[in-house]
Amino acid sequence: MTTSTISVRAPLKGRIVPLGDVPDPMFALGMMGDGLAIEPEVGEVHAPVAGTVTSVHRRGHAVKVMTDDGAEFLVHVGLEAVALRGAGLDAVVAEGDRVAVGDLLIRFDLKALAESCGIVTTPVLVTNEDAFHVTARKSAGAVGLGDEVMTVMPIDAEAPPPVERIERQVVLEMSEGLHARPAALLAAKAKEYASAVEVVLGERKANAKSPVSLLTLGSRWGSRLVVSAEGADAAAAVDGVIEAIASGLGDPVVPYVDAGQETLPGVAEAASAVEEPPVDLTPFGPEDRPxxxxxxxxxxxxxxxxxxxKEKVARPAEAGGDVAAESAALDAAIARVHQHLSEQATAGRTPQQRDIMAAHAALLEDTELLEGARDRIAHGKSAGWAFSDTISAQAALLRGLDNARLAERAADLVDLEQQVLTVLAGGSPESxxxxxxxxxxxxxxxxxxxxxxxxxxxxxxxxxxxxxxxxxxxxxxxxxxxxxxxxxxxxxxxxxxxxxxxxxxxxxxxxxxTEATIEATRKAAAEREARRAANREAAPIDCVMADGTRLPVYANVGSVADAARGLAFGAEGSGLLRTEFLFLDRPTAPTEAEQQAEYQAIADALRGKPLTIRTLDIGGDKPLPYLKQGAEENPILGVRGIRVSRRRPDLLRQQFRAILKVTPVSVVRIMMPMIADIGELRWAKAIFEEEKAALGITADVPLGIMIEVPAAVAMADKLAREAAFFSIGTNDLTQYVLAMDRGNTELAPEIDSLHPAVLKTIADAAAAGARHGCPVGVCGGLASELPAAPILIGLGVTSLSATRSGIPDLKAFIRTLDKDTCRAVAEEALALDSAADVRAMVARRWPDL
The missing domain is CATH 3.50.30.10 (Phosphohistidine domain)
Known part of the structure; x- marks a missing residue:
């Protein structure tokens, strides 16, 4: 293995995108490897290093090259290119080919890829981080083909640097502790440094470069952590890791008042386990009907x-044979499972399947797990026993951390254990x-x-x-x-x-x-499925009520994929695009260009249908660490929505510009969240008109508002004169009208948007809209509920924006209604005493809903 630096060259011309800013968690969190990304300006990918082609994806969008020194590099064109199934992509090399730096690897249709996927960001990664690490990289700016963008060195072959050990304390102020996502982000940060970095909590120690190891700390808000580093850049490593922890790593930061406690105030150590009563495992008999x-x-x-x-694979015998043979067997089994998971990560039927399989593949690369197993093998253990014991230890720690979510993540580790043991036993992943x-x-x-x-x-x-x-x-x-x-x-x-x-x-x-119960259930299920199939078939047709009244039904979306799926379910456009998805889970705000690209891709996916974009609705239950918002005693009543924009008008101006650059701009509508009075609307309109003028846009772009707070309903007549439209957010409106936190699980059964008090506020807003020619839609959760549809229409609502999967049934039901019936139902609902009474009334009228 070489002891020299490997120079990695730009495989294409474009602009550098830091890996942490890539809008895909599998790349941004370093789960696929370490490196950087490039926003391409040309449709050709060239070899970043000299070596042998080890893998060419069958759809042509990804190639791996291994240098003679054993460093493996991945170039992955786009983030969603797999969805094209090879269209517009042409890999010109094959597995086993030798390539020189700069040799052509892939040709692709840049314009077609951008139009189909929206994001063409191309990661360039070193994938075998257990043996090689990035020592330097270009972090921003333009690059030409062949420019040096990164240097990589083998971990074990470097001359030992002067040793320096630094340690400092930091109080964890992240509200949810160090759970999976911030642990991955912190590990990615620690990997930027050559020094060994460790985080200590009490008697627990964790390798800061291992997400799994960090999870085993079981840290909580208020935990005192000791961050230590040893190596040439130890001081910088400690500073960087502590700064990352203090930032919140994308989670809310709640200042901790030091009163001398060692951990979270008021939280004692877990009580000793209480002996559980014996469990009855007597099989149910054929006559038992529990x-x-x-x-x-x-x-x-x-x-x-x-x-x-089938039951889990048993742990093999503990005693091992030849150390080299056991290590080779484990490496081969892990490689086989990793390949299987990687294939599933690209071929999964759903995005969720692909993401989870990619995450599992990344866990198999965790150095903490691999080193633990190899250490056990070195002490005479068998490959299977060593890997199983390492997994068991980590899983036990996760299960013992008094955190349900982390305990469930332990199942992921057990999953990997079972797959590797199966391969070691001579089996293979099979259907x-x-x-x-x-x-x-x-x-x-x-x-x-x-x-x-x-x-x-x-x-x-x-x-x-x-x-x-x-x-x-x-x-x-x-x-x-x-x-x-x-x-x-x-x-x-x-x-x-x-x-x-x-x-x-x-x-x-x-x-x-009983057979009678089965038959009745089967008949009911068949009838329901037949209705739903017919509804899906008719879903693309515009929604028109039985009396000829047009009632558009839109989809609530949060991504390009949501928009495309919404159309497939019959959406007539989008009544709500939640733009905060662009701002969350990242260390800095998205650029204007990033926003514009995403909005344009979503508009393209809707194929000319209306797109209603809500400006940044952040704060409350969705804080952003980089906005440096102070702690609030009641964030739901604090700085959120338009109040954030008032404090950061630069973000609002940037977002307005990005939206106004969507083409054609005629499909776009914009709405402001959490408006409470006319002054807030006028302030936003003034900025909006300034940005329109600066861009030379003369076309009409409607600017409306969300009706979410009772104050807006009280001011509805004034607001309706100046807003282009109203969109009622029933989730927030309900919690404010009923004075119940919708995040409080104990109150969940009582927080019902069909409460007559909530319906009265909707009626008042709709009436004000009708008096001043201001259309009134509903985009909150109530719009997706079938029992609510006739009531909302009867109250004067002119459009609904719902969850995509419910749109076919919603449109089918609306087509059976007429305005007179809806008005009568709405009047009856307003006169009732409770949400339960309202639901019972609707059930009597439409028992099959």
């Missing part, structure tokens, strides 16, 4: 028979085959088990453990498969082949239902 409960992890209804998934009506039952379903089903997914999942936030729950919901989690030990009492009805709407499982 009704079991669980947590709805993915909604839906299924009828089928119980199929228990599972189940009967068509199978209801898969597992103690704790693993993501790899889910992915192994391929396209032959079971009718439903029943899981004894797990929860709403597990990766499997995300995968199941994205695939449309019902799932009940946290069913408990009763799941193991269900015998193989037992008939089941899984109602993942109510959170119930009927065991051994």
């Amino acid at each position: 009704l079991l409960g669980g947590v709805v992890a993915a909604p839906g209804l299924a009828i089928g028979r119980a199929v228990h998934l 599972l085959t189940l009967p068509e009506d199978a209801i898969a039952i597992a103690d704790d379903l693993l993501p790899s088990q889910f992915m192994a089903f391929g396209d032959r997914l079971p009718a439903a999942f029943v899981v004894a453990k797990g929860g709403r936030t597990s990766h499997v729950a995300i995968l199941s919901a994205a695939s449309g498969v019902p799932m009940l989690a946290a069913v408990g030990a009763d799941a193991r009492r269900i015998p193989e082949g037992t008939p089941l009805i899984v109602d993942a709407e109510r959170g119930e499982i009927q065991v051994n239902p």
